[in-house]
Amino acid sequence: MINRKKLSNGITVVLETMPYLRSAAFGVWVKAGSANENEKNNGISHIIEHMLFKGTKNRTAKQIADDMARIGGDINAYTSKECTSFYAVTLDEHLGNAIEILGDMFHNSLIEEQALKKEKGVIIEEIDMYDDSPEDLVHEMLQMKIWDNHPLGYQISGKKETVKAITRQEILDFMAQYYVSENIVISVAGNFNEDKVMELLETNFSQLPEGKRQSDCTVPVYFPSIYTKEKDVEQLHLNIAFNSIVADAEEKYALTILNSVLGGSINSRLFQVIRENLGLTYTIYSYGSSYKTAGLLHIYGAMNPTQLEPVFSNAFDIIEDLKSKGLTDDELSMSKEQIKTELIMGNESAKNRMNSNGKSILLKDYIIPLEETIHKVNEVTQEEIIAFARKYLVKENCSISLVGNLENVDQLKLLSK
Known part of the structure; x- marks a missing residue:
């Protein structure tokens, strides 16, 4: 059972008791992420996430x-585009200790100058690590x-x-704006009183x-784009992105099934045709990235540069087949059963429930019951999936990102075929 309450200062609390467990998960969600930043302070939400672990009036970072x-x-903790989450998972008997520790971090963090300088160095190393990862670059830079x-x-x-x-003062000013009661949700799930x-x-x-509560960011305009970066790696990394739906759109259930059949599992068409049947790539899959104000649907693959054109053309052959014929009855049935299984199994974890509840209340202000979600998935029809594919999976409006050995790659040629 899920209950929603408030603290005396206005912080929303969402509680889900799971008495059959011996564990509990506790999270503090702040509606502050990179989408709430500007060119001058981009990265500040992520810095704050790090700094709250670097010592309080009562504890050192090691303590x-x-x-x-x-x-x-x-x-x-982690920072996303739309929020920052701090969380703890422990045995139910120690939940009080976890709450006290995170409370200390939120109330009493020092944000010391010397610790800030040191942590900036750590974050720069983290940025360099992402820059060294073609799979991260091919996604991040295309969204940019x-x-x-x-x-x-x-x-x-x-x-x-x-x-x-x-600066330290900019951090304190940002926290004064965003780390306030109506911009925070606390989520607890597991065995507790x-x-x-x-x-x-x-x-x-x-x-x-x-x-x-801070307002949502404005709606971005989708620009069909091409991003390329030469990198001395063996594989060429490809990301194809399509303009898609916002996180709360009713079409999300059709998207979930379409993605499962397209490239979201090992029995998907992209995986079975391009990897298993044709042997063109080791890795290929599709995934969605939907937010409050915009969304994308991606196809990612990593391959030998010589295989780029056949991978690209076969991916769009698969898409065109979906748009014209839809799913087989077996595909529709299997994908719904897979999604149902994932939802139910995920629902049995205190950490997953804490995350889902906290994020839903923070970004949507409501929680869709599991039974309703399963019902909505089961109700999706062939016609809805075909309509979604025809509306969004348009080659002429797609975006492409390529990272790797680009010596013999003509990205414009890919789109002209």
Whole structure:
């Protein structure tokens, strides 16, 4: 059962008790990510995520890690385009300790100048690591090109020169704007007593400042784009992106099934035809990246540069076949069963439920019950899937990203065929 409550300062709390478990997951979600930044402070949300682990008035960075280790728990965080999440997973008997530790980090983090300087160095190493990863580059840089000069296209980590220039005062000012009550959701799932947990949350989080919820970023314009980067690696990395739906669109159920059949599983058409039957690539799959105000559907593959043209042409042959004929009855049935299984199995994890509930309330302000989601998936028809494919999977409107050995690659030639 899911209950929704508020702390005295206005922070929304979503609670899901799972009494058959011996564990509990606890997360604090802040509606602040790279989509809330500008050119000058891009990367600041990610810096804050790091800095909250670097010491408080009561604990050093090592003591934060040690205190979680003492209760056998896992504490972590991540920054996305639309939010930042801090979370802990532990045995139910230690949930109170986890709440106190994260509360200390939110209330009492020092953001010391020396620690900030050191952590900037760590983040720059992280940026370099992504720059060395063709699979990351081929995705990130294409989004940046497609949503040109719009915050939704910004890199989550920021650029090195921007990260270096961000000051402690800018961090404090950003937190004063975004780390406020109406911009925060606390999510708890697992085995716990609701009244006791609410008391703990009130004690440890009610002193955070009250403040208004931040508005969503503006809707970006989709620009069909081509991005290429020469890189001395053996494989050529390809990303094809199509303009797609926002996260909350009713068409999301048709997209989920279409993606499963197109390239979302090992029995998908892209995998079975291009990898298994033709042996053109080891890795190929499709995936969606949908946000509050925009979305994309991607096809990613890594291959020998000589195989680019046949991979590209076969991918669009598969798409055209889907648009003209739709799915077989067997494909439709299998994909629905796969999605149903993933939903139910994911629903049995305290961490997954905490994540799903927290993100849903933060970004959509409601939670769709599992039974309703399964019903919606089961109701999707062939006609809806074909309509989605014809509307969005348009070759003339696609975007392409290529990272690797580009010596003999003519990207414009790919689109002309």
